[in-house]
Amino acid sequence: MTYLYRIEQIRALEQQAQAASSTPLMELAGAAAADWVRTHFPASAPVLCLAGQGNNGGDALVLARLLRESGYPVSVVLLGDAASLPPDAARAHRQWIDAGGECQTQLPPAGRWRLIVDGLFGIGLARPLADRWHSAVEWINAQPAPVLALDIPSGLHAETGEVLGAAVVAKWTVSFIGNKPGLLTNQGPDHAGEVMVAPLVNIEPHVVAAGRSLSGQDVAQLLPARRKNSHKGTFGSVGVIGGAAGMVGAALLAGRAALKLGAGRVTLGLLDPDAPRVDMQQPELMLRAAEDLFYLDHITAFVVGPGLGKSADAVHCLEMAIGRPLPLVLDADALNLIADKPELADKLARRSAPTALTPHPAEAARLLGLSTAEVQADRINRTELLAHRFNCAVVLKGCGSIIAGPSGEFCINTSGNPGLASAGQGDVLAGIAAAMLAQGLDALQALQMAVYLHGAAADKLVGDGIGPVGLTASEVIVAAREVLRGLGRR
Numbered sequence: 001m002t003y004l005y006r007i008e009q010i011r012a013l014e015q016q017a018q019a020a021s022s023t024p025l026m027e028l029a030g031a032a033a034a035d036w037v038r039t040h041f042p043a044s045a046p047v048l049c050l051a052g053q054g055n056n057g058g059d060a061l062v063l064a065r066l067l068r069e070s071g072y073p074v075s076v077v078l079l080g081d082a083a084s085l086p087p088d089a090a091r092a093h094r095q096w097i098d099a100g101g102e103c104q105t106q107l108p109p110a111g112r113w114r115l116i117v118d119g120l121f122g123i124g125l126a127r128p129l130a131d132r133w134h135s136a137v138e139w140i141n142a143q144p145a146p147v148l149a150l151d152i153p154s155g156l157h158a159e160t161g162e163v164l165g166a167a168v169v170a171k172w173t174v175s176f177i178g179n180k181p182g183l184l185t186n187q188g189p190d191h192a193g194e195v196m197v198a199p200l201v202n203i204e205p206h207v208v209a210a211g212r213s214l215s216g217q218d219v220a221q222l223l224p225a226r227r228k229n230s231h232k233g234t235f236g237s238v239g240v241i242g243g244a245a246g247m248v249g250a251a252l253l254a255g256r257a258a259l260k261l262g263a264g265r266v267t268l269g270l271l272d273p274d275a276p277r278v279d280m281q282q283p284e285l286m287l288r289a290a291e292d293l294f295y296l297d298h299i300t301a302f303v304v305g306p307g308l309g310k311s312a313d314a315v316h317c318l319e320m321a322i323g324r325p326l327p328l329v330l331d332a333d334a335l336n337l338i339a340d341k342p343e344l345a346d347k348l349a350r351r352s353a354p355t356a357l358t359p360h361p362a363e364a365a366r367l368l369g370l371s372t373a374e375v376q377a378d379r380i381n382r383t384e385l386l387a388h389r390f391n392c393a394v395v396l397k398g399c400g401s402i403i404a405g406p407s408g409e410f411c412i413n414t415s416g417n418p419g420l421a422s423a424g425q426g427d428v429l430a431g432i433a434a435a436m437l438a439q440g441l442d443a444l445q446a447l448q449m450a451v452y453l454h455g456a457a458a459d460k461l462v463g464d465g466i467g468p469v470g471l472t473a474s475e476v477i478v479a480a481r482e483v484l485r486g487l488g489r490r
Helices: 007-019 025-040 055-069 087-098 131-142 188-192 248-260 290-295 312-323 333-340 342-349 361-368 372-377 379-390 425-438 443-463 473-486
Strands: 047-051 074-078 115-119 147-150 172-176 194-198 211-214 237-242 265-270 286-289 301-304 328-330 355-357 393-396 402-404 410-413
Touching: 007 025, 025 055, 025 087, 025 115, 025 147, 025 172, 025 194, 047 055, 055 074, 055 087, 055 115, 055 147, 211 443, 237 248, 237 290, 237 312, 237 425, 248 265, 248 425, 248 473, 265 290, 286 290, 290 312, 301 312, 301 425, 312 328, 312 333, 312 342, 328 333, 328 425, 333 342, 333 361, 342 379, 355 379, 355 443, 361 372, 361 379, 372 379, 379 393, 379 402, 379 410, 393 443, 402 443, 410 443, 425 443, 425 473, 443 473
Parallel strands: 047 074, 047 115, 115 147, 147 172, 172 194, 211 410, 237 265, 237 301, 265 286, 301 328, 328 355, 355 393
Antiparallel strands: 393 402, 402 410
């Protein structure tokens, strides 16, 4: 488990860490980054360190001095006025000069560096880069040498993962003190590369983390091991409502996912009157007319939305599902209908049974009355807002999916790859989540398990040479079951 901290929390941790150490934190940060460089590059490797006019620049100056002492050929560019550096960074600058180092003030022509160190901006950046800094970032990104970012790639918002006009594309990021949410979601993963956390000082934080990253270790114990003395009813019965004309496949995918991820039985309620009455690829699924499912007493969890459409029948079925005191997953057109109909939204917010919403950014925007860009610019807070508004668990899908509940805690999923950007993947995710609800997990746990398994299944397939190009939702279902087995949940 990796804890995630907002900027204000990182500042508090810095104070705590500094109080626990006689060595300045800037010196410790530079030393941690220097250790990483020594581990990955020989002393003959030319290094270019780019320092900004804040403390992040000071980290880069410390790193440069320590590498020079180790025999590395190091060049430093200080983009800013040395006389205006804050005290700690000014001290790092003096030490670099006293050690025989020099500072250029202009970006050089392209050189033969083996490594470029980005120390322009740290976690305090909150506004778009000015023109000169925008140009500096573009220059860095145009160089062939890989980039090591200190704390966070310059131009990336530390909490949201939003690119502030332009951002350094790093191959590696050494994040100091604690990990930042912006490195794991939105545009963060494409800019941060591989992230390493350097705590600098061994402390027991008094600051409670804002969230955490989600890993296989985190979800491995959520689903209890299966007892030998079991029957199909032990593992719950999922009802899938959807499959309007032309969209039956979405309901089939959700149902197959629910079945293969452990639900004891799955019944599909299809809105298309001409839908087949048997799934020849998965004959274990029971196919009925949509409204019939509400008169079955064995259903223990519903998923509504895959291929639902927005017809009067769809609205009727959604209203009935919301009114049932059973665990519920809402996806796709179920979310769009709730956004369109305030009475459904009010009814949803008053539910007491476990409820999970699985919107992508555009669906979340409709639910919140915002633009998709506004949702993406602050993914964590928007997810938390949805969870509070509807009193339910929510996953905001996308790169670094955000999962949050009404209690305020959030986590960011770290599994998955671009292979999941294909049709039907949301239906599969919804079906997995419903299977987890049927097996007794609460809504937040069900989403955590489902989102992790979904992403990890895609990672497994790519590792096996399948995808990411052309990766299909059907392939992910089987792989997710294999991942679950690997977690020890049989």
